[in-house]
Amino acid sequence: MRTSDVIVIGGGFAGLTAAITAAGRGKQVTLMTSGAGTLAIGGGTIDLLGYLEDSTLVDSPRDGLSRLAADHPYSKVGGQAVADAVQFFLSLCQEEGFAYTGSLDSNHWLATAVGTLKPSCLVPLTMDMTPVKTASHVVVAGFTRLKDYFPELIIKGLSKIPGYQKNYEQVVIDPGFVGGRDVTTLDIARWLDTPTGQQACFEQLGKHIRPGSVVIIPPVLGSRPNYDIRNKLEQALACKFVETVIMPTAITGLRLRAMLLNRAKKLGVNIMEQAHAAWAVQDGNRVTAVVTSNIDRERSYTTQAVILATGGFFGGGISADPDNVQEAVLHLPVVAPPDREEWGTLKLFSGAAQPFAKIGLKVDASLRPVDAQGRVLLENVYIAGRNLAGYDYCLEKSGNGVALVTGYTAGLNC
Template sequence: MLAARASWNRRVPGGLVRRRRGGRACRGPRLERGASGVRARDLPFRALARRDTRSSRSADCRTRAAPGGGPGGTGIHARRPRGRCGGGHPTARRGVGDRVRAVVVGGGLAGAAAALELASRELEVTLVSAGAGATALSFGSLDVAVPSPGVSGLPLRDATATRLLSPRERLAACLRTRPRHPYATLFGHSGAGSAESAATDAVKSAAASLDGWLAPSGLRVEGGLDSARLLANVRGALRASDFAFTGPAEGDLQGAAEVEVAAIAGLAQHDARPLARALAAEFAAIGLARPALRVVPLPLPGGFVADGGSPARLAARTDTEEGLGVLLEAVAGRHRDEARFRRADGERRLLLLPPILGFSGVKAKLARLREAAGCRVAECLGAPPASPAGLRLVRALDAALSREGVVVKQGRVCALERTGRRVCAVRLSLREGASHTEERLEAEAILLATGRFLGGGIHEREGGVHETLLDLPLYDGAGVRVDGLAARRLVGPSPEGPQGLFSLGVRTDSCLRPLGSDGAPLFENLFAAGDLVGGFDSAVERTGLGVALLTGLRAAAEMGRLVEEESP
């Protein structure tokens, strides 16, 4: 364990602070604010190893946003996938020439959402992916709003109202108080209703689009802006989630009279009794009424949990009909050896499982488990390395890309070719089995959704942090330019304080084109999305997937407009 932590600290700048910020405080209960740092290769999932404007364009893109967008508009269209190519392998390709209309670099949620939106506009798009990055490490929730402002130690609670703020209220607070957050760039930094209305409409549209892309794979996006879902993770920390994916989404603890925490003998990274005690402390910390908490052992047969207790292997076993049948029988028989006692009715009783429901078909499994249990059934939110929810999302996105006919190339971008103020081509190093080939793609618009350190969009070289492909200027959350500075200089002394290393990224205009030091777009046809955009700390603000989705769709809308304008 110590060796693994030391290795992580060496691999990612500021890894020690990142790990500490994601954990629980030693001085009493507090709510979890982010993920522990973890390398992709530390996960037990083998699947994760595949890891300025033109004169005709106004510099202020807000005046040309889609209708209903307010300042800057939403630029997002809630189209459902048309399924032009049907099913097939996630990286199925349709033939294209050496020139495509758009190239998206990055295989996480931001890149996939952008590619799917471009494909829905009938544009030829190629997605270059070296892995899913931080998306594969997500826990099962999709948060679009920052925690409650000005509440130290209890980020999910309003100190004066003694209640959970709704996602809509927290989203509005973000626009008012965080002028450098990507949302302020997209929708305008103001307390006026127009910015809030634009952001609200964009979130609703984006969630509907993502839900439509994922639904054919049996994964749904559930939730909304009017109320948060209070979900528990595998460590017993509570999290007020704006949206959640199938599995954890059914585990809202608000209104539950009784919560049964399932205990599975031999399962690693999950201990039901400490989890139940942590949940009790968390409810006390936020001042909400606590449901009755009980630990319920599941009578699984010997050998069902693999040697070593790997959650990933157990999840894979429940993907088979035989394995699911064993789990159903254990859930149905969990009270057989107990004396009868009064329990809450089915709707007010919740059976909380570890995240073991496999990597596909979770919605159907939950329906069968609910029937067997006689009450609501849900998974805990995951935490590295026990988080199959991220891999479910990646698989569902891969399937959507295949259905939409997006060309997916597995490999890395070696270089971007520039001509004047345009990026005209992408040079790729592609993996084909054990061999590597090089390829050159000309494109009319290019999106960088390469992430930060984990995704490879930012790295440290020659004693300083740099953007990987074009050495674009980088700025921290305070708006200070930091590219070229040593990573250690961007790490604050306190894990609870601001950390410039984890909020750095490129600065963009409202069209999401990276800006130079003079405040003008560096290139006419280059866009950025996801964690590569700076101004926010995804671990503290919990908006990593939300920013990825919203910026990916906005960038795709702007790329589509650019390509359509330049078409003969």
């Protein structure tokens, strides 16, 4: 099929959200993706807004929205669009059997693998820390040969946080893997997908669990987007499980991506994998086709609208050379300080925003690209996700939140 109502370029969280939204409105959608992006290895949480640019902590993302700059993506689309996107996502997850919890009114605080707490807005049920707050006995579980995961570090860190001074017990579970390489969370999740793995985990944990205990565990409770493994173990052991936030690769992101792909396929989205969008055919200020370039030849796909969700510098959506900074597919102008010395600050861990993080494409309220004077460059192109200008996702803890909100809004507007 070479003709679509909408072509979405980019298969990350923003692109999948945009494709699902547009297809849900009856549009014929083609999703072009050259890879899984960071969604598949990320934490699977939706960080909407954890900190302001001056490092002020945000307890309520809803309240924090009004304190953002006018060029922030949330400010561009408006508070109602943010609220609508959050409700859309929560409803989607519920319908797909992989419910998330959270709201715009308050952030969750999630346990990390180094014993700290991280703010996030919408989280899988397995990461909700509420059971830990009320428990008297907490088991912190690790796995033999699991790389960079140390239960004793989690216990040491959490024990210093008010409200988390608990009776902690450390347990190491042995999945019985053989071979020389490090064990990953995906290895363990697939092990727990099996009845043999579930039984072995039950037997080893059962020696330490009391009724009402809480088990803090790495994100390994199954590889699929559901809570079947958690439910089976909780019922068998009469306890609660809480998964931690870890460095990539995290199974929580893999589950989220699988759920979104399932929904997209149900809606009839045409997913083109390893489709490298190279350039576009234009008629005036409209894009009429997207051209892909692969190892054999170029192919042209006609469309009525395009959603560009190709990521920033790390995702390849924006590129920089000594003389120029540009968007990679449509060659749209990128907002960046002309002096490269102004792209960053020397104090990387000072809590201050980094100018290079805000580099991206300027858009109007509909997320269409504009020039420096605010004139719309392409009437039927919409920008979503990390290639947008005006926000520091790392400092703000807003990466997946901006992807969700702008992907949803672009899917509506197209």
